[in-house]
């Protein structure tokens with residue numbers, strides 16, 4: 001199948017963009033951050049788009065853009081945290097090498113300036129993230145071939161596991 005050699009999924013802050021960029025470097029392929037595609041298409045950062053469009057329209061746009069992108073990008077692709085939950089997206093991901101980067105709630109809260117980046121987490125980011133982890137984990141697990149724990153591990157540790165998960169070439 002043509003398309004990305006590796007697709008990373010997982011909650012916001014799990015390290016998809018960070019580890020995806022490292023993996024692309026190590027594999028000598030291009031890197032694409034799906035949030036950048038969304039921003040280019042709509043002229044607003046993905047986190048703000050969720051608020052402006054509402055989740056349903058945002059997800060329609062994710063599905064459409066991803067359908068266009070998959071045949072065109074053969075490197076590493078980091079998806080947005082919610083992308084695998086958009087209707088139609090799990091079907092698009094079938095047959096691709098998808099890796100789920102998991103993270104626990106405490107690590108997540110320590111990792112990023114969550115609210116500026118994700119205004120849709122308001123008014124209670126902790127509760128929202130707890131619920132998000134619970135409801136999305138089964139979706140991430142279903143679309144991914146491998147789950148990699150990232151809590152209390154460095155991006156390089158995670159990268160090693162990601163590379164080890166890659167199907168052998170040829």
Ligand SMILES: Nc1ncnc2c1ncn2[C@@H]1O[C@H](COP(=O)(O)OP(=O)(O)O)[C@@H](O)[C@H]1O
Pocket residue numbers: 010011012013014015016017018019078081111112150153154155158
């Ligand atoms: N394994 C890790 N350990 C500690 N911090 C990390 C790790 N992976 C990513 N980070 C940090 O967490 C933040 C979110 O990472 P990012 O790659 O943007 O996540 P995502 O794309 O999944 O939302 C960044 O500040 C990044 O430097």
Ligand SMILES: O=C(O)C1=C[C@@H](OP(=O)(O)O)[C@@H](O)[C@H](O)C1
Pocket residue numbers: 010011012013016017035046047048050079080081082083117118
């Ligand atoms: O989890 C989500 O619903 C989202 C995660 C974000 O991407 P990251 O996971 O790269 O932060 C971005 O697509 C948008 O704010 C929605």
Ligand SMILES: [Mg+2]
Pocket residue numbers: 016017033035078079080
């Ligand atoms: Mg990201």
